[in-house]
Amino acid sequence: MHIPDGFLSTPVWAALDAAAAPIVGYVVRVAQRGFDDAKVPLLGVMGAFVFAAQMINFPVGIGTSGHLVGGALLACTLGPAAACVVMSAILAIQALVFQDGGILALGANVINMAIVGVLAGYLPYHLWGRSRGRRAAIFAGGALSVAVSALLALAELLISGVRMPASVLGVSLALFLVSALIEGAITMTVMGALEAIQPNFVRQPAAGGRYALVAAGLAAVLLAAGGVVFASTAPDGIARLARQTGISGHARTLISTPFKNYEASWLGAGWLAQAGAGLVGLALVGGVCALIGRKR
Amino acid sequence: MSPLILVRGLRYQYDDGTVALNGVDFRLEQGETVALLGANGSGKTTFALHLNGLLSGEGTVEVCGLPVNPKNIVEVRRKIGLVFQDSESQLFMPTVLEDVAFGPLNHGLNPKKAAERAMAALEQVGMSAAAGKAPYHLSAGEKKRVAIAGILAVDPAILVLDEPTTFLDPPGQRALAQLLSALPQAKVLITHDMLFARAMCCRAAFFRNGVIAEEGSVEQMAQRYEWDFVAPRTT
């Protein structure tokens, strides 16, 4: 899921780097306000913990085993902002020291795994962590964090023009689903074991309306990404739609000038239509959820 | 001459209500090296954490005449240096030099002066060659010496060492004993190592159930409380 350099097209990695910077700045400020520099050792050592935790194998089948990714676990124990900071630090170290993930692609990886993935991992716990469905909420958080990160990465690769025929896409999605379920199971079991050792480790979900907006944003992003992924399995349908609505003609002229250097001939009505459809969907869903959120 | 450490009636309770310290009285004079002996959980480490204000309980704690309270805490923590049991957690900076310079920097020295102080302290413990190294690459004995250098760099009056010989092999223990003997500061050594205590300390205080049950020479405490390790005879 760590996207290396060379995969994403320039508009994609540049836009995500530009978006990641203020977002990371924001979560750092939130994490610091609660903690100040005194909590640097805690976040640093827990980051080392997540790294080390990847060495511990969880058997899940005949000969296969999974390992913890950790976003949801960190969010439910350290809080979402701190978890975002820890995961960002982890991704930076992975990119620099282990060349796992690119440097230009760091913005994309951070948004996928350290921001959206962590928040998606925390949301079910925030909503249902106090109820009887607690364990299910934790499972859902773990599963969502991996699923959302993977889906976003996939969408970004597709928008960038990385070739992925429907069959390969199907296999990837199946693998992501399995990883998501494994993460859910691991997170749920580890949280249970943690509570047995030290109930204080597992923090109580904070009450607050801010998360309604987060949920809205998350759902919107998820739908858009999902839209891009599934639309790419049926590009002809989208292209037909684009022709019918007359978008495609305008798209060709728009694309031909600034993107002249991009040899990829696949860039045509399909791409813009997909992106356009995604953005419209995003706005619609976001608007509906924000309305729901306000009514609460 | 006023005592370097003066503790009267120190009481401390954990959050769950367990009484850790139940009225401790203690004095440390100039030039003394005192051993704190006692079973695990008898309160030795908890007591040490009160000396530099990491914990605060009821009663009086004075270091070099200063009461240990938030107003004096910066000066207190300069005067009394704690060396913890696990050096790995004490050397938290990326390089040896940066770690030893941590204290001087916090006391307001500029980076150049702080680096000079740090090098001087490293010379004192014989570790100046390791200045640019990462702490991870050092042996247990070397880490302990660097940790001590980190304390010496701010020119303290008192050293408190918690189980310093843990993780050290016999040559390491000897080297540590030699180093400590050469340092002029008064010392408090929390230890289970009776050979080490006998070699270093003029006096011992025996902790039991959160109080100092008795004080005397190390030999007296060892005999009174049967505090030596004697292997059971098998033949």
Add this chain to the structure above:
Amino acid sequence: MHHVTLDRWSRGASALHRRDPRVKIAAVLVFLVVLATAHRELAWLGAALFAVLCVAARQARLPLAGALARAGVVLPFTAVFAGVSWLAGDPARGAALVMKSYLSALAVLLLVSTTPLPLLLRGFEMTGAPRFLLMVAQFLYRYLFVVSEEAQHMRKAALARGATLGGLAGNAARFRAAAGALAVLFARSYARAEEIHRAMLARSFPGYFRPLIELHFHGGDVMFLVLGVLTPVALRVLIERVA
């Protein structure tokens, strides 16, 4: 362990090692952008940039074969996508993927092999990265191997105690045992973090970290900056014009 080797390489003494981290970061970023935004004459550009990196590796007195091999860690992931691309009838795109991802990884590897990580993180402050985040990364790196070693011990202990049950029941038992091991590792790491914080307070930590190392530009740094920034750009312009 990979990063132990990297740590050793980064403490070398070549001219490249002595350069200010900021100019090395700038040079690598320019290199990466030049590579990422290129779409024509990729074979020539790739060869030219590869040559530049090899020269840099030699100048830094790094073992060339070792460096080239380590950068290959991206290849398995990339090869899959390249293969798919080739099967889908677009081998050029697949080749471009392999070339770009490998050269990018090699460039970053050279950066980290010539700059100790804490110094590199200080250099990143100049790109506007928040200091809090950089300090977290610094502590993470410091304790990475310590906690990993603890995890290794626990793994071995768990294996030694390993469930002898086979099949699903055995799997479930091992799964729970692994979760228990992780929980213990979590608790130990948390306790270590508290010990570290106590040690910091005991040495008068004022609530923020004061840096010891200050970065200063020298003449050699300015020269390197100019060279490092112009070389990839000039090569690309030249290749695209001539070919």
